[in-house]
Amino acid sequence: MAALEALYSKINREMGKTIDRFDMIREGDRILVAVSGGKDSLLLLRMLLDFQKKAPVHFDLLAVNVDQGQPGYDAAPLIEQLEAWAVPYHIEHQNTYDIVLEKTAPGKTYCAVCSRLRRGILYRLARERDCNVIALGHHREDMIHTFLLNAMFAGKLGGMPAVYTIRDNDLRVIRPLTSVHEEWIREYVSLSGWKLLPCNLCGSQEGLKRKEVADLLVDLEKRYPVVKQSLFAALGRVAVEELLDVDSQKRFGIESRFEENKVPLM
Template sequence: MTQLHKKLRKKVVKALYDYRMIEKGDRVLVGISGGADSLSLLNLLSDAFIQSINPFSLIAVHIDLGFQEKRPKKASLLESYFRQLGVEYRIVHTEIYKRAFDPDAVKNPCFICSMYRRRKIYETAHREGCNKIAYGHHRDDIIETLLINIFYGRKIEAMNPVQEVFKGKMQIIRPLVYIEETLLKQFAGELELPVLPKLCPEDGSSRRQKIKGIIDHLQSEERYANIRKNIFRSLYHSNGFIKSIQYKK
């Protein structure tokens, strides 16, 4: 095990402990987009050491959005990786892409895609008897979401490490909350994880990408070198983020 692997595992264990994300006997659905973040999350959660702390079961779920290009190859790559890890998995085939880019759609493609993808995840979690849904949202995602909500939504709100849904019958958990995106990309490269290509025509033009660009621009100046760390620390100590602390031991 490399030093990076140990570092990331330590950060995941801290998040699991701080917010009591996973309890003994939980059944956890890990949402797999095919990106470095979700694949890294699955690798870390399937780690024998983490499994030994509070034994729980895992199921990896990939929602195939319906991009015809490279569709069979994508499924094959993911299935091989799931088998390599020895985890249970489901690949759910959909036509969400067609819905999202329907010329008569009244909402933007990103909204429609997100809504239907989330619905499929919830349906699969219910069908498979899962009480937790783990997403690969990392520290940078949380920072960017905060700024998106401030800039576009006129509210101060971010992703919480633990979020109850369906009146507490399920919880969404974010075990990568303490980990930077750059480390996850490095980890995925180190392990040669089967990261899938981005096929969506909207990729790179979203609000998130614009916010990411603003932060990157500021961080390139020496006086703002710690901007991401400072935003996260401010958020971590704010009342809005602390609502998840109710799960902390």
């Protein structure tokens, strides 16, 4: 199918550039791919399996799914897909669902507690399975949304790094889909006919700020088609001298040059 091949080429090109730019995959790496059963992580796994065949370095893959004990959760379709792709996998059963409900304060979102628990499980499993890298399926829109959430509600300029080493310095976390458009992923997975596993926590609450930010961007994009492209580019072009972070300016030996700002006239 021509449409599927065209999408594959675009995704493959963007992912390849990101892996190369951030030196994500190295000789001898053993990569734990966190697979939730959603579109993003499934696409990531499929692309890494293909990349493994042609990469200039040797690396191993282990697909890991964390069964969080959500009511009605059934990993059977995911297991069927993993076995069809002949990829080594592990299903970890951990009832974090009840813990998330218990530990989340009224009016707060599940995401923070859920992601912290899941991240701890993945770190443990990576060490137990002799993996030195964890691959996550965050895409371009995730990067943009996190950047805006931090700026609008946390009072800081920050987001999700494409690659980082955890504090214990023994695990590297990579996000190979960093520059891949979410709509490409959604369309590719739909055309491929993969069965997806829904999450009964993510997006199940009303008034989520992440959802509101996503909706805001959709509205802005109708008026300014390049807004997402510009925001994503901004994540890689930080003008520290034009900000109010004096500590960072001193650390880098930079003097502010506010008079040189070039801001479009509205």
